[in-house]
Amino acid sequence: MAVGYGACKPAVAGIACPVSAVVRTMKSIREECGIAAIAANEGIARYLYYCLHALQHRGQEACGVVCFDGKKLHSHKNFGLVSDNFTPAVLNTLRGHVGAGHVRYSTQGGRDVTNIQPFAFSVPPFGLLTLAHNGNITNARVLRRTLEATGAIFRSSSDTEVCMHLLARAQGETLVARLREAMQQVKGAYALVLTAGDKIYGLRDPFGFRPLVIGKKQNLWVLASESCALDLIDAEFVREVRPAEIVQLDMQTGITSFVGTAKPSSFCAFELIYFARPDSLFADQEVYAVRKAIGERLASEDQDTQADVVIAVPDSGVPMAFGYGERAGLPVAAGFMRNHYVGRTFIHPDQQIRDFAVRLKLNPLPRSLKNQRVIVVDDSLVRGTTAKKILRVLRNRGVQAIHLRIGSPPITHSCFYGVDTPDRSQLIAAQQDTAQICRTLGADSLRYLSLPALHQALGDAGHCTACFTGNYREDIFQKIAKQPRDG
Ligand code: SF4
Numbered sequence: 001m002a003v004g005y006g007a008c009k010p011a012v013a014g015i016a017c018p019v020s021a022v023v024r025t026m027k028s029i030r031e032e033c034g035i036a037a038i039a040a041n042e043g044i045a046r047y048l049y050y051c052l053h054a055l056q057h058r059g060q061e062a063c064g065v066v067c068f069d070g071k072k073l074h075s076h077k078n079f080g081l082v083s084d085n086f087t088p089a090v091l092n093t094l095r096g097h098v099g100a101g102h103v104r105y106s107t108q109g110g111r112d113v114t115n116i117q118p119f120a121f122s123v124p125p126f127g128l129l130t131l132a133h134n135g136n137i138t139n140a141r142v143l144r145r146t147l148e149a150t151g152a153i154f155r156s157s158s159d160t161e162v163c164m165h166l167l168a169r170a171q172g173e174t175l176v177a178r179l180r181e182a183m184q185q186v187k188g189a190y191a192l193v194l195t196a197g198d199k200i201y202g203l204r205d206p207f208g209f210r211p212l213v214i215g216k217k218q219n220l221w222v223l224a225s226e227s228c229a230l231d232l233i234d235a236e237f238v239r240e241v242r243p244a245e246i247v248q249l250d251m252q253t254g255i256t257s258f259v260g261t262a263k264p265s266s267f268c269a270f271e272l273i274y275f276a277r278p279d280s281l282f283a284d285q286e287v288y289a290v291r292k293a294i295g296e297r298l299a300s301e302d303q304d305t306q307a308d309v310v311i312a313v314p315d316s317g318v319p320m321a322f323g324y325g326e327r328a329g330l331p332v333a334a335g336f337m338r339n340h341y342v343g344r345t346f347i348h349p350d351q352q353i354r355d356f357a358v359r360l361k362l363n364p365l366p367r368s369l370k371n372q373r374v375i376v377v378d379d380s381l382v383r384g385t386t387a388k389k390i391l392r393v394l395r396n397r398g399v400q401a402i403h404l405r406i407g408s409p410p411i412t413h414s415c416f417y418g419v420d421t422p423d424r425s426q427l428i429a430a431q432q433d434t435a436q437i438c439r440t441l442g443a444d445s446l447r448y449l450s451l452p453a454l455h456q457a458l459g460d461a462g463h464c465t466a467c468f469t470g471n472y473r474e475d476i477f478q479k480i481a482k483q484p485r486d487g
Pocket of ligand 1: 468
């Protein structure tokens with residue numbers, strides 16, 4: 001990531017400090033956005049706040065909430081974290097019985113205040129609507145050019161605005177019919193939430209790349225990217241929105257489902273490997289359990305390695321290390337102490353300190369690892385730059401042997417479905433073989449989880465693994481290949 005540490009300034013007026021951004025997302029593969037919507041009898045702002053707080057790991061660049069009280073929209077959007085932006089005074093201004101929220105990591109559209117969601121717009125006769133989006137619309141440029149040629153005026157560079165214009169121009173008699181017509185023109189990986197009148201709507205693309213779940217508590221319906229958001233507001237997990245499905249939720253009629261034509265299930269494997277919180281549920285599986293199963297299979301495929309202890313690269317490597325240690329009969333140690341507070345503090349970086357960004361956040365235990373043969377478990381290897389620094393810090397602490405074990409297959413291809421991965425030229429596994437990577441990173445050995453073992457650990461629901469295999473969904477990829485991406 002091209003960040004000038006020396007030029008870093010304190011976070012001011014909701015603008016995030018660049019060092020904070022680095023240490024929150026040390027991998028060069030990044031979280032996607034998080035979305036939520038709530039319909040209730042009253043007082044939804046605090047519930048939306050808690051949902052977005054639980055989804056903060058999916059995006060830290062910006063956040064927004066838009067509520068509707070039956071007459072007016074009430075909105076607050078800004079750069080920075082949810083907890084920094086939504087003070088009690090701000091929440092008191094967000095009145096309404098339906099509302100949507102968004103946490104953003106910018107992949108498409110770039111860093112601009114006009115791109116902060118949810119977006120609000122008017123569609124006669126349905127009135128004022130709000131829309132929030134997670135994912136990547138792969139034919140957004142083509143659609144945008146077509147819309148602009150026929151008079152559409154865009155206010156942002158976000159993909160999401162394309163959906164707004166398509167919806168405004170659709171012809172169906174009901175909002176669901178218009179949504180269906182609009183989204184039939186859209187290709188890519190997406191989950192959307194929408195509010196209209198006293199109803200909220202949620203939909204996923206036909207492949208189901210990106211997640212969206214339904215929750216319920218007395219006098220409240222909620223849609224959210226992950227079930228951990230439901231837990232925080234004490235809502236019951238009802239189910240996931242199905243691929244190609246549109247759900248309509250309101251206090252009078254509950255859930256109404258409009259089933260579309262789904263394509264082969266392609267839920268993003270990286271949600272389970274890295275993005276999602278371990279306490280979230282997908283396809284009736286806890287993410288923590290999937291990661292632990294990955295660690296177990298990693299150990300089963302690695303029975304000839306001599307080691308004294310297993311440690312994890314926090315956070316998503318932790319359950320994998322537990323699984324590895326349990327299966328291999330090895331002790332699992334903490335390995336690193338993580339400083340959880342660096343992201344909230346201005347720290348003047350010292351260019352003289354080697355591997356500063358890593359050590360700012362992760363410090364190896366100074367005595368426990370000395371002279372030990374260590375299995376280091378990480379969830380994935382992208383560019384390898386962070387892994388190299390982590391291994392160097394370990395080596396400098398006197399670790400005798402470092403065996404790096406990766407809980408996913410080599411990442412050899414970029415993602416075109418909304419996850420911000422580097423170009424292939426920067427993916428270490430696309431450029432070097434395992435022996436070369438070992439030398440580059442300073443590991444004594446390196447092994448990855450095999451693809452069959454990954455599929456076994458993920459379970460039966462169909463998953464996208466295109467960044468490991470290059471097997472993209474053809475009808476999407478062909479469209480992308482002909483057009484450059486925004487970011
Ligand atoms: Fe997820 Fe990789 Fe598929 Fe992208 S290519 S959706 S990151 S599994």
